[in-house]
Amino acid sequence: MNLSYTPRSHAKASVPYTRKSTPMQWLLIALAVGFAILFLLLPLLNVFAQAFASGWAPYWKAITDKDTGSAIRLTFIVAAISVPLNVIFGLAASWAIAKFNFPGKALLLTFIDLPFSVSPVVAGLLFVLLFGANGLLGDWLTAHHIKIIFALPGIVLATIFVTFPYVARELIPIMQAQGAEQEEAALTLGANGWQTFWRVTVPSVKWGLLYGIILCNARAMGEFGAVEVVSGHIAGQTDTLPLRVDKLYNEFDPVAPFAVATLLAFLALATLCVKLFLEWKSRDEA
Amino acid sequence: MAGHFETGPREGPGVSNPLPGGKITLGFTVFYLSVIVLLPIAALVIRACHLSWSELWTLATNERALAAYELSLGASLIAALINAVFGSLLAWVLVRYKFPGRRWLDALIDIPFALPTAVAGLTLANLFSEHGWLGQFLVPMGVHGAFTRLGVVIALTFVGLPFAVRTLQPVLEHLDRGVEEAAASLGASRTRTFVSVTAPTLFPTILTGFGLSFARALGEYGSIKFISGNLPRTEIAPVLMVARLDQYDYTGAIAVALVLMVFSFALLFALNGLQGWASKFQQP
Numbered sequence: 001m002n003l004s005y006t007p008r009s010h011a012k013a014s015v016p017y018t019r020k021s022t023p024m025q026w027l028l029i030a031l032a033v034g035f036a037i038l039f040l041l042l043p044l045l046n047v048f049a050q051a052f053a054s055g056w057a058p059y060w061k062a063i064t065d066k067d068t069g070s071a072i073r074l075t076f077i078v079a080a081i082s083v084p085l086n087v088i089f090g091l092a093a094s095w096a097i098a099k100f101n102f103p104g105k106a107l108l109l110t111f112i113d114l115p116f117s118v119s120p121v122v123a124g125l126l127f128v129l130l131f132g133a134n135g136l137l138g139d140w141l142t143a144h145h146i147k148i149i150f151a152l153p154g155i156v157l158a159t160i161f162v163t164f165p166y167v168a169r170e171l172i173p174i175m176q177a178q179g180a181e182q183e184e185a186a187l188t189l190g191a192n193g194w195q196t197f198w199r200v201t202v203p204s205v206k207w208g209l210l211y212g213i214i215l216c217n218a219r220a221m222g223e224f225g226a227v228e229v230v231s232g233h234i235a236g237q238t239d240t241l242p243l244r245v246d247k248l249y250n251e252f253d254p255v256a257p258f259a260v261a262t263l264l265a266f267l268a269l270a271t272l273c274v275k276l277f278l279e280w281k282s283r284d285e286a
Numbered sequence: 287m288a289g290h291f292e293t294g295p296r297e298g299p300g301v302s303n304p305l306p307g308g309k310i311t312l313g314f315t316v317f318y319l320s321v322i323v324l325l326p327i328a329a330l331v332i333r334a335c336h337l338s339w340s341e342l343w344t345l346a347t348n349e350r351a352l353a354a355y356e357l358s359l360g361a362s363l364i365a366a367l368i369n370a371v372f373g374s375l376l377a378w379v380l381v382r383y384k385f386p387g388r389r390w391l392d393a394l395i396d397i398p399f400a401l402p403t404a405v406a407g408l409t410l411a412n413l414f415s416e417h418g419w420l421g422q423f424l425v426p427m428g429v430h431g432a433f434t435r436l437g438v439v440i441a442l443t444f445v446g447l448p449f450a451v452r453t454l455q456p457v458l459e460h461l462d463r464g465v466e467e468a469a470a471s472l473g474a475s476r477t478r479t480f481v482s483v484t485a486p487t488l489f490p491t492i493l494t495g496f497g498l499s500f501a502r503a504l505g506e507y508g509s510i511k512f513i514s515g516n517l518p519r520t521e522i523a524p525v526l527m528v529a530r531l532d533q534y535d536y537t538g539a540i541a542v543a544l545v546l547m548v549f550s551f552a553l554l555f556a557l558n559g560l561q562g563w564a565s566k567f568q569q570p
Contacts, residue, residue, distance in 0.1 A: 222402025
């Protein structure tokens with residue numbers, strides 16, 4: 001099961017239906033646009049409206065708060081560790097799966113998809129059961145003074161788990177479609193393995209790779225359930241931005257949770273812009 | 287389409303492959319997968335095996351747990367149905383009609399995918415509350431969208447919508463228009479063409495989109511935490527699991543987690559079959 005989606009190829013996208021418009025057609029368009037505005041655009045706009053409901057000062061106070069600052073820092077640190085690791089994994093997995101044949105490939109692909117179908121809170125629980133004080137490795141970790149749960153390593157592990165398939169999922173179909181002929185040609189012409197990989201393979205999948213990275217990053221920075229279970233909610237220490245929103249919300253502050261949420265909404269807007277750019281770029285090149 | 291890799295041996299030079307790095311990349315892939323995904327899942331299974339089955343069964347099936355599954359399944363089902371209807375409408379309008387702002391509408395579809403679920407829950411709860419932009423009209427009419435079961439359905443619909451649209455959209459784009467034109471030239475009306483030619487071809491794909499958004503809804507937690515208001519009436523299974531964990535009831539949390547895992551593996555299995563079936567309809 002794939003709970004992400006691949007960038008649509010616009011190369012073959014059909015020209016919209018140009019048969020004469022009918023009242024039925026306009027009714028359907030109005031319904032679709034109305035639904036999208038009420039249900040998709042309004043919630044996004046509402047984040048900003050509520051954040052600035054009492055003006056600029058409370059907004060500024062909320063996002064420059066010390067605990068919010070450390071939440072921003074933690075969110076970036078977690079993404080900066082988990083996204084590159086999943087990129088390396090994605091490149092390795094797609095190289096092995098798309099360019100080689102081996103027994104058990106179908107099973108491996110199913111396993112790669114697994115994190116998409118596990119509830120994020122269950123993902124968090126898995127790490128608590130493994131590394132928590134009562135976990136399987138709990139005694140050993142305590143004896144060696146290693147703290148994973150309620151600390152940065154646990155948050156990073158849970159984030160890697162929930163964002164695990166994003167990059168691999170984007171790259172595998174693209175590399176499979178391209179086959180291995182170009183790489184073989186490069187090798188024949190005397191390039192070594194690394195040169196072939198960096199100069200032939202990576203450039204040919206670059207838009208798909210970037211697309212996977214921004215999706216992976218958006219999920220890594222925005223993940224709530226899995227991180228909440230392993231974080232322990234220590235303000236200023238293990239609160240990421242989404243957890244900070246939750247904490248402020250539970251304090252019944254009318255502005256602050258929305259103010260912090262705008263930072264995540266900006267992340268969403270940036271992700272959407274990059275996605276549009278990538279679709280436009282890959283259509284351009286097709 | 288989503289969920290389909292070619293796994294059979296390829297023909298041509300790929301089979302006896304001179305490329306380097308096969309063993310090391312495969313080794314790293316299996317190692318990373320084992321550490322990040324398989325080992326933690328094994329931890330759950332090992333822990334569960336050490337618990338008494340009767341205790342697990344009692345905790346997995348007590349009244350509170352059954353009510354949570356019921357709401358999880360019911361609300362996810364309703365949300366997925368709404369998404370199947372409106373997702374199909376959106377995909378249809380985006381692919382078949384030309385109108386100003388079509389690109390903007392297309393971009394809006396991804397909002398639930400890009401917006402962190404905590405933010406989605408926060409803003410939806412506010413939108414449907416008494417003083418919210420929508421709630422100020424709806425609450426006087428008796429429609430309470432915040433801190434109710436309706437709110438749970440609203441949030442689950444929001445997070446699942448892109449799956450329904452984006453599953454159907456590429457299939458619609460590549461649909462062979464010739465068959466529809468043939469039906470029309472044989473005298474079928476537009477409605478008749480749609481009902482007897484277009485809709486049956488698209489049905490498996492719509493069902494796949496329905497399944498994907500259902501699966502997404504079943505595991506959802508972040509948005510629900512905000513919009514459900516932590517009430518017994520609005521408790522879904524993932525919320526129950528976290529509530530038990532917060533009280534250090536590990537056995538209770540494991541029991542719910544196992545049930546959720548069974549649900550998701552059953553869905554994974556069903557969806558893989560469904561996507562295989564759907565892809566048959568996409569071949570001209």
